[in-house]
Ligand SMILES: Nc1ncnc2c1ncn2[C@@H]1O[C@H](COP(=O)(O)OP(=O)(O)OP(=O)(O)O)[C@@H](O)[C@H]1O
């Protein structure tokens with residue numbers, strides 16, 4: 001079943017044409033990765049899905065229903081959990097308060113505490129740091145908090161924008177391990193990464209974005225074997 005679908009999406013910043021007709025699909029339960037170089041339009045694609053940017057043309061649908069014209073908070077309530085590039089945690093709020101912000105769309109206390117327990121199972125470090133300010137967490141802990149906050153929304157699909165950025169290799173491994181566990185638990189994920197190798201190892205399928213256009217789409221295995229992908233994105237010569 002198709003959960004998320006973008007059809008011929010064009011998004012601009014002023015007169016800069018950042019997305020030039022993007023079409024992609026994410027089926028329920030899949031991890032799909034969007035790989036591409038700096039400036040390719042990966043973040044713009046996620047911002048367009050979560051309603052922070054309005055496309056000039058094209059459509060974005062969740063469960064067959066268009067999200068266009070809905071404000072971002074409504075899109076969160078519809079089931080899109082966006083974990084933004086740079087994490088976007090609140091530095092002057094504690095870990096607990098940051099997680100509470102993630103749960104803002106829910107009023108069901110039982111659901112909130114069940115989500116919180118789930119987040120702590122994935123990221124035991126967050127439980128230990130509940131009263132610490134977000135801004136004093138390490139980079140890796142901030143990434144855990146950003147993902148934890150996204151999961152508090154109980155989203156139908158999680159949009160992850162460069163979760164491994166700036167992290168030491170051991171933390172990159174653990175973030176991808178968590179992504180794999182989320183997948184095993186049935187979470188649908190659209191994963192944006194510059195670390196194409198890691199992304200393709202965890203994903204089912206992928207799209208390659210170049211200068212605002214999708215130039216290639218295939219299974220993750222085929223993309224890993226693709227000569228252009230190996231040269232340009234996996235650093236082979
Ligand atoms: N706020 C903005 N105003 C004007 N242009 C922007 C803005 N944000 C992004 N762009 C431009 O849109 C294009 C796509 O940017 P985007 O941030 O989506 O790339 P990206 O693939 O996420 O890159 P990175 O890997 O560096 O995060 C780039 O050419 C960028 O310069």
Ligand SMILES: [Mg+2]
Pocket residue numbers: 042043044085
């Ligand atoms: Mg980006």
